[in-house]
Amino acid sequence: MPGFTTHYGFPFPHMLTEVVDATNWKNLSEAIDVQMTNINTLANQVKFPNVITAVRASSLALTLNTLTDVTYTSTEFQNPAGMWTSGATITIPEAGIYYLSGFARVTSTTVTFNKILFTTTGTGLGTFGPPAAVNHSSSSSAGDWLTNATCLIPATSPNWTAKLQVLMNGTGSPNLTQAGLSIVRLSLI
Amino acid sequence: MELTPSQGLPFPSDEDFGNGALDLQFLAQTVDTKLFAKETALRSILYPPVKILGAAGTPNLSNGVQNLVTFSRIIQNRGFNPGTDMTLLQSGTYMMGVFIEAQCVGTVSANTVRGVSLSINLPIIPDPISGFVTQTATNSIVEPGTGNSLLTTQLIFDYQAVAGISPGTPVVNYFHTNTGSLMSVLNTSYIWLIKISELGS
Numbered sequence: 009m010p011g012f013t014t015h016y017g018f019p020f021p022h023m024l025t026e027v028v029d030a031t032n033w034k035n036l037s038e039a040i041d042v043q044m045t046n047i048n049t050l051a052n053q054v055k056f057p058n059v060i061t062a063v064r065a066s067s068l069a070l071t072l073n074t075l076t077d078v079t080y081t082s083t084e085f086q087n088p089a090g091m092w093t094s095g096a097t098i099t100i101p102e103a104g105i106y107y108l109s110g111f112a113r114v115t116s117t118t119v120t121f122n123k124i125l126f127t128t129t130g131t132g133l134g135t136f137g138p139p140a141a142v143n144h145s146s147s148s149s150a151g152d153w154l155t156n157a158t159c160l161i162p163a164t165s166p167n168w169t170a171k172l173q174v175l176m177n178g179t180g181s182p183n184l185t186q187a188g189l190s191i192v193r194l195s196l197i
Numbered sequence: 198m199e200l201t202p203s204q205g206l207p208f209p210s211d212e213d214f215g216n217g218a219l220d221l222q223f224l225a226q227t228v229d230t231k232l233f234a235k236e237t238a239l240r241s242i243l244y245p246p247v248k249i250l251g252a253a254g255t256p257n258l259s260n261g262v263q264n265l266v267t268f269s270r271i272i273q274n275r276g277f278n279p280g281t282d283m284t285l286l287q288s289g290t291y292m293m294g295v296f297i298e299a300q301c302v303g304t305v306s307a308n309t310v311r312g313v314s315l316s317i318n319l320p321i322i323p324d325p326i327s328g329f330v331t332q333t334a335t336n337s338i339v340e341p342g343t344g345n346s347l348l349t350t351q352l353i354f355d356y357q358a359v360a361g362i363s364p365g366t367p368v369v370n371y372f373h374t375n376t377g378s379l380m381s382v383l384n385t386s387y388i389w390l391i392k393i394s395e396l397g398s
Contacts, residue, residue, distance in 0.1 A: 011222060013229035020222040028217030036225055043232055050239040105247055105273070105391065107292075123340075125347070158349055160294055160389045162249055162273050194292075194391055196243045197273075 016043045057193035058102050061086040062172075068184040070114065070176050075125065078112065078172040078187045091191075096171040098191065103166050105195040110172045111156040116182035123175040126159050126189075130168025164197055198223065204231055245392040246276025248283055254384035255371075257302060263314070263370040266297065268388050276392070283367055283390055288358040293317065293390045294334075294351030295369050301346070303378035311380070312337030312372045313348045315388075318365035319356065329365065337372070346373075346380070355396060 010019045010026065018039045021032045062080045070076050077096035085092060092098045100106065112124045153176075161170070172189040176182040198220075199210045207223040209215070251270030258264040269281055278284055285291065295315045316333035334352035369388060373380045 013225050015229050015233040018225040018229050020225040021218040023216055023219040023222060026218055028221055032218075032221060036221060040228055040232075047232060047236050047239065050236060050243065054239055054242045123347075158294070158351060159296060160249070160391070162247075194393060195245050195247055 016040075018043075053196070056088075058089055058091065058100055058104070058106075059086070059190075059192045060089065060091045060098055060100075061188065061190045062092060062098065063186075063188040064184070065186060068187075070174060070182040070184055072179070072182065073175070073177050075173045075175050076184070078174060078184065078189065096173075097169050098171065098189070099167060099169050100163065100191065100193075101166050102193065103163050103168075103197045104193045105197055106161045106163060106191055107194050108159045108161060108170060108189070108191050109156070110158075110189045111154065111187065112172070112174045112184060113186040114153045114155070114174065114176060114182050114184050116153060116176055116178065116180050122153050122155055122177070122182075124155050124157050124187075125173040125175070126157065126161075126170055127173055128161055128163075128168060128170045130163055130165055160194075162197060206231075244275065245289075246285075246287055247273050247389070247391040248275075248277045249273040249387055249389045250281055250283075252297075252382055252384050252386035252388075255382040257379040257381060258299075258371060258373065259379065260373050260375050263372050264382075266295075266313075266369040266371050266382050266386065268369070268386075270384065272387060273389075277390075285356050285358065285390075287392060288356055288396055289392045290353065290355050290394045290396065291390060292351065292353045292393050293367060293388070294349060295367075295386070295388045297346075297348045297369075297371060297386045298383045299346045299348070299371065299373075299380045299386075300383055301375065301378050302381055305378045306376040309376070310337055310339055310372075310374045311346050311348065313350050314370045314372070315350050315352060315367060317352075317354070317367045319354060345383070353393075357396065 010021050012019055019035045021028055063084045064078055064080055065084055079096045091100055108126050110124055114122060174184055198207050200207055206227055209220045249272040250268035251272050253267055253269045255266060295313060297313045314333055314335040316331050318329040318331050320329050321327050332352055332354050334350045336348055336350035367388060371382055
């Protein structure tokens with residue numbers, strides 16, 4: 009009658025009634041192999057969390073008083089998990105607690121305030137809050153505006169989406185010159 | 198019985214009385230224990246303590262003063278006491294932040310300041326009896342109009358657990374200088390606290 013270890017049930021022969029043979033070694037090795045593979049998977053989840061950095065380096069004309077999606081091209085990414093394919097929307101395939109940071113740089117003649125938003129959609133996020141969003145803004149002046157924002161998102165279901173939006177309020181012809189959105193998973197859920 | 202130098206896995210020595218089954222059992226149990234410890238450590242990183250509380254919603258906050266915002270709705274709670282208690286139970290490095298969505302009540306004059314502050318009292322280590330320091334993060338904006346106001350701020354701190362000593366309750370204050378209008382903090386606002394690493398070894 010073989011015995012089994014406490015946590016993973018690794019099999020071993022009874023020390024009085026069984027003689028060790030090749031099958032005993034094979035069974036133990038295979039059982040250890042399975043658990044080592046599982047633990048390697050966990051280690052890779054720790055080492056390689058879902059992460060993306062989307063940076064826009066080319067200009068984008070903004071319409072005053074209108075939220076504008078920041079779009080990207082395939083040459084402007086750190087996108088190891090393929091969470092972006094086109095346009096402005098990033099799709100995160102795994103539930104978890106994520107940290108978002110973004111920035112936008114805008115040139116304009118005169119503005120009264122500016123704003124950047126993280127807009128998210130997904131199952132569970134509706135009960136968490138509105139499109140989770142943050143902003144900074146400033147008083148009236150012309151020039152080169154650099155705005156940044158951060159946010160924490162608890163996504164209880166996979167395949168949620170996020171995008172960065174920019175709003176300029178005032179007069180003139182604002183032009184987005186640089187922008188970026190970074191997302192990293194801090195925790196599974 | 199001898200042990201491997203790094204992981205301490207057992208194997209029979211030349212002098213051991215031969216019992217292959219017992220040797221295999223020792224090896225199986227040791228590997229089992231070692232792997233379980235590794236899995237536990239990895240899971241503690243993948244599933245760190247986290248607490249997210251939603252605001253109850255606070256209507257008609259006055260202008261020109263710091264308005265205390267309270268959070269009573271539990272959105273996430275792992276590795277903390279039940280309820281709204283945000284006492285840290287593990288040492289480590291934590292990140293904490295607050296998101297405030299507020300709504301104007303009435304017409305607002307242009308260029309109105311709105312701000313949020315987040316602070317927490319951290320005991321002085323290693324002598325928490327002597328007092329605490331208050332860490333604070335703030336963010337403010339200038340925005341006109343009657344739409345919703347969205348603000349975040351955050352801070353990161355180290356906390357070394359000391360038995361019976363709590364870092365205190367986070368405090369969130371909201372401030373605005375509207376003329377002719379009050380502000381309401383909506384229940385979509387939230388505060389969050391998450392462990393992001395162990396303390397350095």
